[in-house]
Structures are given as C-alpha cells and as structure tokens.
Amino acid sequence: MKQAKKAIEGNPPSEEGSGKTPAALPHARSSPRATGSATVADVASIAGVSAMTVSRVLNNPERVSPRTLAVVKGAIERTGYVPNLLAGGLASRRSRLVAVVVPTIANSMFAQVTQALTDELGKSGYQVMLGLSGYDVSREQELLDAILSRRPDGIVLTGTVHTDTTRTRLLKSGIPLVETWDMSPSPMDMLVGFSHEQVGEAVAEYLLGKGYRRFGLVFANDQRGDVRRSGLLAALARHGISDVPLESVPVPTTMGLGKRHFAKLLERAPGLDVVVCSSDPLAQGVVVEAQERGIAVPDQLAVMGFGDYDFAAELSPTLSSVSIDGKAIGIRAARFLVARIEKTESAGSETVVDVGFSIIERRSTSKSKSKSTT
Amino acid sequence: MKQAKKAIEGNPPSEEGSGKTPAALPHARSSPRATGSATVADVASIAGVSAMTVSRVLNNPERVSPRTLAVVKGAIERTGYVPNLLAGGLASRRSRLVAVVVPTIANSMFAQVTQALTDELGKSGYQVMLGLSGYDVSREQELLDAILSRRPDGIVLTGTVHTDTTRTRLLKSGIPLVETWDMSPSPMDMLVGFSHEQVGEAVAEYLLGKGYRRFGLVFANDQRGDVRRSGLLAALARHGISDVPLESVPVPTTMGLGKRHFAKLLERAPGLDVVVCSSDPLAQGVVVEAQERGIAVPDQLAVMGFGDYDFAAELSPTLSSVSIDGKAIGIRAARFLVARIEKTESAGSETVVDVGFSIIERRSTSKSKSKSTT
DNA sequence: CTGAAAGCGCTTACAG
DNA sequence: CTGAAAGCGCTTACAG
Numbered sequence A, B: 001m002k003q004a005k006k007a008i009e010g011n012p013p014s015e016e017g018s019g020k021t022p023a024a025l026p027h028a029r030s031s032p033r034a035t036g037s038a039t040v041a042d043v044a045s046i047a048g049v050s051a052m053t054v055s056r057v058l059n060n061p062e063r064v065s066p067r068t069l070a071v072v073k074g075a076i077e078r079t080g081y082v083p084n085l086l087a088g089g090l091a092s093r094r095s096r097l098v099a100v101v102v103p104t105i106a107n108s109m110f111a112q113v114t115q116a117l118t119d120e121l122g123k124s125g126y127q128v129m130l131g132l133s134g135y136d137v138s139r140e141q142e143l144l145d146a147i148l149s150r151r152p153d154g155i156v157l158t159g160t161v162h163t164d165t166t167r168t169r170l171l172k173s174g175i176p177l178v179e180t181w182d183m184s185p186s187p188m189d190m191l192v193g194f195s196h197e198q199v200g201e202a203v204a205e206y207l208l209g210k211g212y213r214r215f216g217l218v219f220a221n222d223q224r225g226d227v228r229r230s231g232l233l234a235a236l237a238r239h240g241i242s243d244v245p246l247e248s249v250p251v252p253t254t255m256g257l258g259k260r261h262f263a264k265l266l267e268r269a270p271g272l273d274v275v276v277c278s279s280d281p282l283a284q285g286v287v288v289e290a291q292e293r294g295i296a297v298p299d300q301l302a303v304m305g306f307g308d309y310d311f312a313a314e315l316s317p318t319l320s321s322v323s324i325d326g327k328a329i330g331i332r333a334a335r336f337l338v339a340r341i342e343k344t345e346s347a348g349s350e351t352v353v354d355v356g357f358s359i360i361e362r363r364s365t366s367k368s369k370s371k372s373t374t
Numbered sequence C, D: 001c002t003g004a005a006a007g008c009g010c011t012t013a014c015a016g
Helices: A040-047 A051-059 A066-079 A087-091 A108-122 A136-149 A164-173 A196-209 A223-238 A257-268 A280-292 A326-343 B040-047 B051-059 B065-077 B085-092 B108-123 B135-148 B164-173 B198-207 B223-238 B255-268 B280-292 B326-342
Strands: A097-102 A127-132 A154-158 A179-181 A190-193 A217-218 A244-251 A274-277 A302-304 A321-324 A351-353 A356-362 B097-102 B127-132 B154-158 B177-180 B190-191 B216-218 B248-249 B276-277 B301-302 B321-323 B353-355 B359-360
Touching: A051 A066, A066 A087, A087 B085, A097 A108, A097 A136, A097 A302, A108 A127, A108 A326, A108 B127, A108 B326, A127 B108, A127 B127, A154 A257, A164 B190, A179 B248, A179 B359, A190 A326, A190 B190, A196 A223, A196 A274, A196 A302, A196 A321, A196 A356, A196 B051, A217 A257, A217 A280, A257 A280, A274 A280, A280 A302, A326 B223, B040 B051, B040 B065, B040 B127, B051 B065, B097 B108, B097 B135, B108 B154, B108 B276, B108 B326, B127 B135, B135 B164, B135 B190, B135 B353, B154 B326, B177 B255, B177 B326, B190 B280, B190 B326, B198 B321, B216 B255, B216 B280, B248 B255, B255 B276, B255 B280, B276 B280, B301 B353
Parallel strands: A097 A127, A097 A154, A154 A179, A179 A190, A190 A351, A217 A244, A217 A274, A274 A302, B097 B127, B097 B154, B154 B177, B177 B190, B190 B353, B216 B248, B216 B276, B276 B301
Antiparallel strands: A321 A356, B321 B359
C-alpha cells in the first residue's frame, strides 16, 4: 500500500494502553480551521487515490473496483475516519435526517410510534431529530424554524391540525411529509392514521349493543379526543341519547386524573351505567375509584378505555379498550418517507393509509349474566 | 431600502391565495446545484449589505448597528430566509445538535429524562438527535458511527457501562459527554446519576426496619437492576438473610410480566412476607396477582416498587416505591453540556452529580397494626 | 473504473 | 461597525 503523501505532523499517540490505536493522521495541520479528525482527503492520500474514490467507496461501493475498494477500506480503518455528514449533506442536499414531531413522548402511544419510526428509519440510514411540540399548536410553529434549518429529508408530524403559516411554510419547503395519528380530508402530503370520529362512533355502537344507556364521559381536552367525543355523542344522539355528562381533563392524562374526575362526574350524575374514557390510564383511575367506593365493575358500572395499553389486559377486571397499532403507523410512515425520498421518479401513488382500529372487549364492559339463560 | 442587485428570475408566485407571500427571491438560478431556497447571499443583496453582516445579524446582533439590523431583518422576513445549519455547522464546527442515547423511550423513566433534556437544550438552541440503543450494549456501538458523523456538540448517554471501543472512540472524539442515570467510579467525562447500589441497600434497610424478613425478588435482568439487586442482597446478607428467591424478568418490564413472574415465585417460595420489584409496573402486577389469589396486600404480603411512576400513588393500595427525579437528571445533564460547549474557558469544575433518590412509603408496605399499641 | 474542478451555504480570521 | 477572501469537508457533474 502506498504511503501517505502529505507530511505527518502532530497527533501524538496519546493513549498507549488502549490497544489498537488508529494510525496517525497524515493531516497537515496547516489551516487554523482544521478540526483534527480525518477527512476524505486524508484517507485518499493514504490509500493513494482521489477523494472522489473515497466518496464512492462510502456511497456507491459497487462502482469501485474490488482492489481499490479493499485498499480504501483499509485506509478508512487505519485512520478511524468518520464521514462528516454536515459536509456531505450540504454538498448532496441529502441530510439523512428526518424530523419527528410528537406532542410528548411521556405517553406510551406516541412513544411507540416514535420508537417504530426511529427503528425503521435507522434501517435505511436515516437519523431522527426529535421535536416535542407539547399539546400546543403554536409551539409546533416555533419548532418549525429549528427543523427547517436542518434541511431534513423528511418530516413526520402528529395530527393534522396545523396553523396556516405552518402549512404554507411546510408546503413551500417541498420536504416529503407524513402526517400521522389521524385522518384528514385534506392532507398536505402523505398520511398514516385512523379516524377518531369512527372510533367514537364504533365505541358508541358497541356499548349500545351491550345494552348500556346511561353514559358518562371522562375525556382529555385535546384535539383528537374532541373528535372521538363528537363521534361518540353523534352516534348516541342518533339513538335518542343526549345530555351526556362530560368531565373534561387536561393532558397528559393519568390514572390520578381519572380517579378525581370520575369522582366529580359521580356527584353530577349518580346513576351512570357506563363511563367512556379517552385513555386507558383515565379508565384505570375510574375503575379504582369506583372499586374504592364499593361500586362493582362491571356489574354496577362498565368502563371503557382507549389505546389498549399493555396493562389493560392485566388489570382486575381486565379493561376493554380500543387498540391502535402504533408500531404499524410508525413503520408505514417511515416507509412512505424513504420511498419518496429515494425514488427519483414519482413514488407509489398510494400515500394515504387508514390503519384502522379495533375494539377490544374485556371484562370491564361485560356484565356477568344476571338473567340466567340456561 | 435598497433594491436587489441581482437579476430576479423564476420563483413565480405560486400560491396567490395564501396571504402574505414572501418576496420573490433575487436568487439567480445559475448553478445547476442551487436548491431554490434563499441564502445569506440573497438576503444580503436585498438588504444591500454583505453576507457577513447577515450572518452577524443572525448570530451576533449586538455587533450590528440598529439601522442595519432593521434593514437586514426586513430582508430576512421578505425572503422567508431559513438559515442552513448544515452549512453553518460545517463552517463553524458547531452543529447545535446533541445526541441523546437511551435504551428505549417506551419506559416512562427514560422518556421523562429525554423530555427534560429536549426541553432544556431547546432553550439554548440545541436540537436533540435521538438514538435508541435497546438494552443491548453492542447496539450502542452501532449507533456511535451514526452519531459521530453528525458532529454533535454534545452527547448524552444512559448508563455507564460501555464497550472498550465505544469508550476509546468517544474519548478520542473530544465531544463533551454526559453519562446519566447511574454513578460510576470512572466517568468518561461528566456524570449525572445516582447509585443503584445505594438504592438496593436503602430499600433493604427500610424493609428490614419495617419488620419484614422473608424477601422475594422480581427483577429485570438489566445492568442497573442487577446493581440494585446486589446492593439489596448484600444488605440483607449483613442481617443474616440469604438464599433470597429471585424471579428474573426480561426488559422492558410490564405489569403482565409482574403477574406471571410473581406466580412463578409463589410456587417456589410460598411463605414470603415482602416482594421487592425492579419497577413499579412489575410491582403493580404483583399486587394484582396477589389480590386475585386472595393474598391481602399489605397485610399478608408487602410489595415494593421502583421509579415512583405516576400511578404508584393512585393504586389500591397505594404503592411504596423509590423516587428518582428524572426531570432533574435531564435538566442538569443539559446544563452541564451547554456550559461546557459554550464556555471557552474551562467550565465549572463540578462535573459529577449524584441526584440521589428517596424511598416513598405508602400503603403497600405498611401492615395495619395487628398488635394494638394503645 | 477513476479524477480535477467547482460548488453546496455558511463562518472564521483578518483588515479596515 | 462592516466586508473581501478563504475555507469547512464533502459531492455533483463532467470528462476521460
């Protein structure tokens, strides 16, 4: 192998005991702006090739002869070269960064989507830049500058409600975009979600079918919870049920909020036979509060959650809920994005997916048969 | 205000109805590599100043005259200019990116730390690049390349156990580093955590003090859980208690795992009077499983959790646990990093912090008094 | 299959 | 307080 062409300076082997110390860099510390770490030029000079060839080895190894490939890989190894993706991204206009905006990760549902996104994007070499918007639409806009200034190759947003400025700027940026967790009649670009309105309706139909009539709600006052609630109330109204009492709770929802707001609900509306909650933690709180008050679940009161958290199947009684496949949302969003980014031609036409949901019936909505049917 | 000096081409006002359309860019689309979005040069030419002055307006506004400041800000507004931080980072060697590596965010404790880190770093203009390592030390190494290639200004790691290669490369990179969630006798750089061994010891002392003697453990088989368990067993051994039965569960821990592994523990060791768990979800599972079997908690069996999750105070009976201030860990780690990054002089000398922990006594470890002490 | 030149969009380091 | 020049470390777009 050819030797370095540039003068070898500096870089004293500072850590003798650490085993295989990478070869001293041939980097001439001439420029006052040099950073000290190896560059393509260093690798190229050690390997006796041009910088372009090093770049090809990294990005299009199939276009390099096997012999050259081996030599360059050796040089990369020896120098401990780590590509600088800031430079690479600037030159190629591909940052390999995807911005993911979620309200919070302190919620197992968004955490699950984020985890799946991160894993799936990682497989294709994309890193996730995390943006936490809170539940406040205006913060999303604040985040936008920070995001756009990184020139991400793709953006994943939670929800479909955004300010006009956000929409305009996003559209103008031309960056591939996936809205998640919600359906929308007018997606900005791609969309992976489910209909919260349909969830509300389906829950209503399900519980009506079970014979429940005196409904009470404990719902978070967030956008999507509101939509589910509307769907639920609309369906109930169609069956002549109106004036459904509602306890509105702040996000993020917790078991404690469920307990306390159910207590308040009970004061206002004593004779309920079913309480529908906008999340499983709320529902868990309702169940415990009921039990502590001597109200038997489900015999005297049915309780319905949302999200099908992992504890729902384990509680006593087990909790009926609505299952959303967050992992599927994350994976599909990631794949949409990667397909769009990497295909020069117009990518697949299907860019809107409804992942649906399913109602999981468990004990908390299954009255034990009082009328024997033998 | 001076007019643009460059010829105005292209950029047809494509969205008439969108309200205030930004001024057409004076960007001459000469280069085949142009991206289409405004650059400092565009802003400079509109404002009639040099690119340097635009850069100063963005980064050191106090060094620019008020008049110039206003003119440039107007030009930024009109062009809808968004700085390109890839270019900025390359030139300044400050990416304003911090890599945060956690095993998973599907765990409310790490999610809390990550949330606090993201919020606190955001205040100083840093973005978080999320790395999920799983619970596998080897994946951490895989992530390392992805991270280093972004040239982050700082790195936050979870835990203090890393492979030798990881340590060497991290040290060599010279990037400010905070290890979190754990104490270490030999931190690589900065450290914000608490002693898992001390937690184990304190839990043992606390429960021994309450009179419990027949211990059983339901513990996750992860690094830090192992350390807590060792501390616990060592303290018990000092009091002559040995052969403590253990059920080892995989991560991530869930309520369901708690139920099933407690069932297994019961088979092997029927006469326990206290079960110590490595997380609150496990403990919750133990409590429910016990109750379903007619074992009264805490009268026949005490249960201790870890993490003081928000539901611990709400369960029935309320769950005793060990509280860790994850938010404090996140905030302090963020501040350490920012101080180090932004201070040219050697930053504060205190770079290792033990945030401690506290034992939260609740009903699940409080036997109702059988021997009246009146 | 390989390389020389130019450029991505900023900021540093001077100089005035 | 402001600007001209050079450079950060890559990749594009050619050319051979």
